[in-house]
Amino acid sequence: MSEEKIIEIKNLEYIYMQHTPLEHQALSGINMEVNRGECIAIIGHTGSGKSTLIQHLNGLMQPQKGKIIVDGEDLSDSNVDLKALRRKVGLVFQNPESQIFEHLIGDEVAYGPFKLGLPLNEVRKRVKWAMEMVGLSFNEMKDRPTYALSGGQKRKVALAGVLALKPEILVLDEPTAGLDPYSKNELLEKIKKLNREEKITVIFISHNLEEVSFLAHRLYVLANGKNLVDGTPNDLFSNKEILEKYKIGTPDSVDILYKLKDAGFSINPRLFDVSCVAAQIFSILSTYQRRVTDDISV
Ligand SMILES: Nc1ncnc2c1ncn2[C@@H]1O[C@H](COP(=O)(O)OP(=O)(O)OP(=O)(O)O)[C@@H](O)[C@H]1O
Numbered sequence: 323m324s325e326e327k328i329i330e331i332k333n334l335e336y337i338y339m340q341h342t343p344l345e346h347q348a349l350s351g352i353n354m355e356v357n358r359g360e361c362i363a364i365i366g367h368t369g370s371g372k373s374t375l376i377q378h379l380n381g382l383m384q385p386q387k388g389k390i391i392v393d394g395e396d397l398s399d400s401n402v403d404l405k406a407l408r409r410k411v412g413l414v415f416q417n418p419e420s421q422i423f424e425h426l427i428g429d430e431v432a433y434g435p436f437k438l439g440l441p442l443n444e445v446r447k448r449v450k451w452a453m454e455m456v457g458l459s460f461n462e463m464k465d466r467p468t469y470a471l472s473g474g475q476k477r478k479v480a481l482a483g484v485l486a487l488k489p490e491i492l493v494l495d496e497p498t499a500g501l502d503p504y505s506k507n508e509l510l511e512k513i514k515k516l517n518r519e520e521k522i523t524v525i526f527i528s529h530n531l532e533e534v535s536f537l538a539h540r541l542y543v544l545a546n547g548k549n550l551v552d553g554t555p556n557d558l559f560s561n562k563e564i565l566e567k568y569k570i571g572t573p574d575s576v577d578i579l580y581k582l583k584d585a586g587f588s589i590n591p592r593l594f595d596v597s598c599v600a601a602q603i604f605s606i607l608s609t610y611q612r613r614v615t616d617d618i619s620v
């Protein structure tokens with residue numbers, strides 16, 4: 323992966339409803355760096371500032387204090403080309419309803435590419451690709467009305483609309499919220515593919531630590547508008563001190579390993595992928611079985 327920084331955030335602060343009795347400091351010093359091609363997760367308690375932070379990345383919110391540099395461009399600069407920025411940084415909101423305006427799914431996904439002035443056959447190609455990428459059949463769904471979609475389907479349509487612009491950076495606010503387990507896994511595989519094969523830099527917010535460890539190269543933990551700690555899922559989830567200190571919570575598979583460790587079994591907490599946990603349990607069981615067999619034959 324490239325070491326070239328595509329996003330740099332320095333001491334970013336943001337206050338909602340500044341100079342009013344309702345003012346609230348949502349960000350109070352965020353520092354972050356993302357390399358081109360990385361997949362970064364942002365986690366943290368409800369209200370910690372995650373959505374506020376990512377809405378800065380495509381210029382939807384302007385930095386009040388601090389700096390954000392995206393692909394060499396300082397977003398505090400009033401001359402920044404917002405259209406070009408939003409083509410480069412595709413953002414899918416936490417609530418997809420706010421992002422859908424057209425009556426038909428096909429038109430909704432085609433809106434961005436049309437606005438880019440692309441030829442009709444290229445627009446159609448992109449719409450088909452983007453819809454299939456998020457698991458919506460182009461032939462079956464393109465003429466369906468957007469108002470009649472479920473929450474999960476709206477989320478997929480919103481993501482397809484952003485993908486159709488072929489962004490270099492994809493920013494997703496809780497992309498799998500409201501999806502059934504099958505669609506969720508399908509979408510996670512697609513996001514992984516976009517990152518690993520199409521080389522799109524991905525930044526996503528999630529409350530689900532399993533999906534964080536499945537997708538992310540690194541993660542940032544936010545609390546009270548500040549980033550507390552960052553590292554690879556492996557480094558953070560296998561470090562019990564950090565997990566407790568920052569109240570991160572643990573993926574279920576890590577929980578199982580720590581319970582085995584507390585019970586005196588020798589396990590490796592860094593190997594917390596489900597298949598590795600299963601292998602560690604099999605190994606404990608076979609040692610145990612061997613001991614029982616030896617005892618019986620004595
Ligand atoms: N438009 C707004 N006006 C005033 N305060 C706001 C606004 N939007 C968010 N806030 C406040 O800013 C803080 C950060 O909100 P934000 O939506 O960024 O949190 P979050 O980490 O995304 O939370 P969640 O996990 O619940 O989505 C919260 O305390 C929230 O109440």
Ligand SMILES: [Mg+2]
Pocket residue numbers: 372373374416495
């Ligand atoms: Mg949020």
